[in-house]
Amino acid sequence: MRILNPIPANDPSQLSWWQLDIAPARADMRPPLSGEVSFDVAIVGGGFTGLWTAITLKQRAPRLRIAIIEAFRCGDGASSRNGGNVHGYWGALPTLVPLFGPDKAVEAAELGTLAQKRLRDFARAPGRDVWWVEEGYLRVATSETQMAKRDAFLKLARDLGVPDSVRALDRRELAEMCGSLRFLGGLFFKEGATVHPARLADALRREALDLGVEIFENTPVQKIEKGPTVRIRCSTGSVVARDVVLANYTGTMGLSSVAAATTLFSSFPVMSAPNEVALERMNYKVARGLADLRMFTHYFRRTRDGRILMGSGSGPIALGAAHEAPELRIDARSCARAESGLKRFFPGMAEAGIAARWGWPIEVASDRLPFFGTVSGTRIHFGSGYSGHGVNATCIAGECLASLVLNEKDRWYNSPFCQRERVRFPPEPLRYIGGTMIRNAIVKCEDAEDAGQPQPLLARGIAEIPRVMGMRIGMR
Numbered sequence: 465m466r467i468l469n470p471i472p473a474n475d476p477s478q479l480s481w482w483q484l485d486i487a488p489a490r491a492d493m494r495p496p497l498s499g500e501v502s503f504d505v506a507i508v509g510g511g512f513t514g515l516w517t518a519i520t521l522k523q524r525a526p527r528l529r530i531a532i533i534e535a536f537r538c539g540d541g542a543s544s545r546n547g548g549n550v551h552g553y554w555g556a557l558p559t560l561v562p563l564f565g566p567d568k569a570v571e572a573a574e575l576g577t578l579a580q581k582r583l584r585d586f587a588r589a590p591g592r593d594v595w596w597v598e599e600g601y602l603r604v605a606t607s608e609t610q611m612a613k614r615d616a617f618l619k620l621a622r623d624l625g626v627p628d629s630v631r632a633l634d635r636r637e638l639a640e641m642c643g644s645l646r647f648l649g650g651l652f653f654k655e656g657a658t659v660h661p662a663r664l665a666d667a668l669r670r671e672a673l674d675l676g677v678e679i680f681e682n683t684p685v686q687k688i689e690k691g692p693t694v695r696i697r698c699s700t701g702s703v704v705a706r707d708v709v710l711a712n713y714t715g716t717m718g719l720s721s722v723a724a725a726t727t728l729f730s731s732f733p734v735m736s737a738p739n740e741v742a743l744e745r746m747n748y749k750v751a752r753g754l755a756d757l758r759m760f761t762h763y764f765r766r767t768r769d770g771r772i773l774m775g776s777g778s779g780p781i782a783l784g785a786a787h788e789a790p791e792l793r794i795d796a797r798s799c800a801r802a803e804s805g806l807k808r809f810f811p812g813m814a815e816a817g818i819a820a821r822w823g824w825p826i827e828v829a830s831d832r833l834p835f836f837g838t839v840s841g842t843r844i845h846f847g848s849g850y851s852g853h854g855v856n857a858t859c860i861a862g863e864c865l866a867s868l869v870l871n872e873k874d875r876w877y878n879s880p881f882c883q884r885e886r887v888r889f890p891p892e893p894l895r896y897i898g899g900t901m902i903r904n905a906i907v908k909c910e911d912a913e914d915a916g917q918p919q920p921l922l923a924r925g926i927a928e929i930p931r932v933m934g935m936r937i938g939m940r
């Protein structure tokens with residue numbers, strides 16, 4: 465079975481600020497795989513997905529022998545390179561309701577709440593310092609179109625009977641929480657936190673080891689052979705296992721069923737230097753996460769040591785499953801976009817300088833929701849499609865993938881995260897060409913809205929295509 469090469473995660477010039485911040489911890493590595501070994505469950509990839517799955521399996525079935533096989537060090541992929549905004553699915557109701565109907569939509573959001581509680585309990589346990597700050601999550605409107613989105617959202621929450629999940633914020637209230645002059649109004653979700661993602665990954669790694677999970681690092685998987693048991697081949701040895709979990713993030717694009725309904729985008733954050741004085745001036749006192757209400761969002765958060773991370777989700781798209789493509793990690797235009805977002809929203813912060821810039825791919829599902837499943841006729845399970853929203857969702861992944869491995873037909877197994885049909889994308893190169901055109905058109909329309917100008921007519925027409933095709937991705 466095809467397994468994609470891992471994305472090179474060890475180039476020192478491409479590390480995230482979070483990884484640089486935990487440099488001493490990252491020096492501690494587990495030895496690579498050597499010879500032939502056998503386990504009940506082998507997990508390919510030691511990011512949040514692989515680690516939560518191993519931990520959940522150990523908690524549900526302590527006697528299971530579990531191995532994680534990681535190409536670099538656990539956490540070195542997307543899990544240590546994200547914005548660290550942690551929220552479930554209450555903010556995704558406009559996506560969930562048309563797909564599943566009101567009851568299942570609310571049920572999916574409630575599963576996100578369970579995951580959030582699990583994350584909170586983990587993060588707050590004694591001896592862990594993962595910078596967990598749980599003060600809600602804001603979506604802010606920076607144009608009249610985004611204000612209309614905000615109002616439609618509030619109506620939907622009322623109609624669904626969950627008005628308590630969200631509250632409207634006017635300009636004045638926003639200014640008291642985070643005083644950017646750009647914000648016209650917003651939404652406050654009480655379910656929301658920020659975390660230091662690299663510290664969280666490291667704490668999960670330690671927990672997995674403490675629970676008796678075997679971890680092989682510096683061990684890229686090269687090949688997977690199906691059979692009554694599954695054999696995982698690496699250059700230094702092989703693992704035989706009854707169940708295999710593919711937790712290799714964008715690497716799951718090697719599975720045709722995943723690739724048919726998923727596409728690769730990229731996201732680029734910048735981390736400012738600390739500037740407590742500027743933050744104080746803007747009333748940005750709490751390390752709360754925010755994102756604007758664009759389709760290609762600016763997402764941001766402050767850190768407890770007085771910085772702002774600003775990310776832009778409008779980086780280049782990949783052709784097919786080319787998750788290793790360098791432009792998904794190195795793209796001066798996307799970094800500049802994130803930096804100009806920082807300047808626009810928080811002028812004082814940009815003056816303090818930029819401490820780090822980086823980029824990484826994100827795998828976006830056609831309905832923008834994660835999916836967990838089993839490759840037909842095998843005991844090989846996979847998780848994919850976090851769509852740039854994976855800190856909470858990978859905790860859901862741990863539950864769903866554990867249920868698939870243990871064949872437990874529980875609420876996770878029966879949830880839309882494991883049981884749904886996904887709209888397929890057109891084949892390549894149409895997907896790449898169409899996706900790039902649509903992305904560019906949407907960015908143009910959203911830039912025009914932010915500048916208070918009319919949307920360019922052609923771009924507006926192109927931006928409507930996903931809606932006509934029944935996709936949630938690329939819909940505004």
Ligand SMILES: Cc1cc2nc3c(=O)[nH]c(=O)nc-3n(C[C@H](O)[C@H](O)[C@H](O)COP(=O)(O)OP(=O)(O)OC[C@H]3O[C@@H](n4cnc5c(N)ncnc54)[C@H](O)[C@@H]3O)c2cc1C
Pocket residue numbers: 467468469470471473508509510511512513514533534535536537538539540541542543544545546547548549550551683684685686711712713714715731732733763775823824825826850851852853854855856857858
């Ligand atoms: C720039 C950016 C910003 C983001 N911001 C947010 C945010 O603010 N909030 C949020 O909720 N989500 C965010 N996300 C999404 C989130 O980071 C991901 O959804 C999540 O980390 C996915 O975890 P994972 O374990 O599936 O992937 P990863 O952490 O990438 O783990 C996969 C692991 O598999 C390993 N691997 C791959 N191939 C092989 C192989 N062949 N053999 C062995 N090992 C292999 C990799 O080395 C890697 O360690 C962001 C993502 C990016 C890129």
